[in-house]
Amino acid sequence: MSKLPAILSRLDADLDASLARLSSWLEIPSISTDSAYAADSRRAAEWLAKDLESLGFTAGLRETPGHPIVLAHRPKPGAPHVLFYGHYDVQPVDPLELWDTKPFEPVIKEIEPGRKVIVARGACDDKGQVMTFVEALRATIAETGDLPIGVTVMVEGEEESGSVNLPAFVRENAEELKADFALVCDTGMWDRHTPAITASLRGMVYQEVTITCADRDLHSGLFGGAAANPVHVLAKIVAALHDETGRITLPGFYDGIEEPTNQQKADWADLNLTEDEFLGQIGLKHSVGETGRMLIEQIQSRPTCDVNGIWGGYTGEGTKTVIAGKASAKVSFRLVGKQDPETIAAAFQAFVRERLPADVSAKFVAHGASPAVAVPVESPALRKAQAALTEEWGRKAVTIGSGGSIPVVGDFKRLLGIDTLLVGFGLDDDRVHSPNEKYDLSSFHKGQRSWARILQALATEGA
Template sequence: MTKLPAILSRLDTDLDASLSRLSSWLEIPSIGTDPAFNAQTRAAAEWLRADLESLGFKAELRETGGHPVVLAHRPKPGAPHALFYGHYDVQPVDPLNLWDTDPFKPVVRELAPGRKVISARGACDDKGQVMTFIEAVRATLAETGDLPIGLTILVEGEEESGSVNLPGYIKANAAELKADYALVCDTGMWDRETPLITSTLRGMVYQEVTLTAADRDLHSGLFGGAAANPIHILAKILAEIHDETGRITIPGFYEGVHEPTNAQKAEWADLNLTEAEFLGQIGLKHSIGEKGRMLIEQIQSRPTCDVNGIWGGYTGEGSKTVIPGQTSAKVSFRLVGDQDPAKIAAAFQQFIRDRLPEDVTAEFISHSGSPALAVPVDSPVLQKARKALADEWGGRVVSIGSGGSIPVGGDFKRTLGIDTLFVGFGLDDDRVHSPNEKYDLSSFHKGQRSWARILQALGS
């Protein structure tokens, strides 16, 4: 740890150079979801490969069924070994007219006195976050000539399109990717001064249901009052999924859901997240979640069900008086604890079938399913990272769950048998996936310093 002050000092003095490097990477429009940008997406992978090679890593592009993976190794025999994950692909920029500046010409601007940000597509998600880690590695190598741990860096180019080839790649290369734990910098902070360790991730079940009644759309004047209307039926069934307290009524749904400890409840209550603060920013006032649960519980540690889309019948301009023959809906469930995705999907389908009247049938499409993920609260890796973050930020460190899902953590757990430390420095107002995406310079700078401290702590 004696070299840590010199590493931190180098990160301070090298900030402008690190911003320049990040800008060079951001200028490459690696929109991995659009085939028109395939060449540029590959160029972004090659840029990162060359940068890692310049740091002494054995770095190469590994082909997949889509965009290549950037894989880099720097072993350290006898020391712990970490697997760092990130992604170099970015979201499309549409609508372009809502950007204040060219999305692929990074600019540093001042949002408020003393608050500077770098604006570009990918500034936060995920190029800025990846470079936050790599700059910590760069400074550590410059000051010590080595890293305190062995390190494998895996950066994919298909995260924004569902990482379709990553699980297969991890499985096929499990021996080469062997590590003691994984590190991911693709999450956020509690606020601008409070770092956050994401200790749990909710799982996902995504179902599509189609109800069929008549063999065609019907004239409502001729058949109304007699023929089954699948929109009415599906709407009624979906409404019955929640009771008046906000609990989900599907039988067996809460199997595997665990209550938080008193210590966790106390920590969450101390965050004092209010409806006005959280919902006010989106024009709402009142939570409709489970009664008797704190708002912070509702959005990160409790399971949910949401109807994501529903359609059927006539939806064009003007009027067309029909009773539709079919109607469909997409329904997602966020899972926690030990809930089983397969059981949840089956229970949902049975819930629908049990409520169908005669003459109406249901068909289902299962789009995705992944279990929830949790890092043990007593994990030495988590505890070391927590202290390192506290030392850097000079205050409390929040450890809570994420309401969303990061499937790669589950892949690492199931295939490699390792836990993942999720530490990121994004902010709620970074406009990820939206026009005018940005990354605070304080996040970029202090994120580098945080990772430098974490690396030293993990090697101690």
């Protein structure tokens, strides 16, 4: 007989105690970007390692050139094995005066009738999310004496400062981190009542280009009309990156992109994401993405090109009538499917050079490149997790893509050869990275129950 009902009942009965545990972790100001909090960051790592050790994990801290990584193992020979990833570091709290309460003194608030939240820095990103998984482990072990699958927990302390030491750690410890797939709880739900699995993440190519014309800034009254203006040249080039339908004009840019299945399109259409709902919150009304694509496709499953910054000439107060000698832009491409980052970077540079007039040169600086990652839609683990979430929330769990990039997921694929399920319970209004960060108690409670169901589902055979 399944022991899942008993596990879920224990999670229900233990909610207050689990909130107390979360609060004690949230009280530790583990701000990774500020060296003044280095001791606190270590204390937060030690807190989690001790908690996992109390659950029967072999747990401890692994040193890096920066903050330590919490690594804990509880194997189960003959069963699937998962690698769970999260982070214990948090963002700085500035501006402090905009907080309604002290950021490291967690409080429970009712923000609307029947809706309670816990407010603190890290409540959602990522301590609250990590603890949904830990509490599911705790209840499962308490009721059954064991876990249905093998689990490795890896929680780092530098996600908010770029995870600079994580790729090397994963590479150097690949054998110890070996698993069938990874789990990440650092994403969100579709809405307060609809769970989601983020099954794909867009990749990234980031290039900086500098256009040079004259060997110095020029007097526009003397040279205007004769000398090439790099701001004009650059403006024409970046304007040419899109056509009138919103498509990106780099030759071969769309190579390696597969269309979503009809079922995926139908599921996305059922979510009914509208321009008013999505763009209205930022004061806009009209999408400028590819013509003929649903809004949800434009933001999660299609590639993009954006000019992130452009400058040149005089930009100070008042006037200065110059023709700049140089102009620069930073341009990012979000990639999907099997688009190759190196090919896209080369295509961009060729695109620029082909449009340079005589006497004009271009130099480029690369600021990173990573491919997109995706879990195959036919993945048994994905199907099992989706069914478990649907059972818990009473609504079909949707599989969505993320417009952003989470580098560790690419590291897991590249260095460990495993796919990642991103299951999170954050909400759009959680104020992540902002004052008054919060996490809904429904997300925390039902997140625990969701992971308990997923753990049991992943132990079953077949699709």
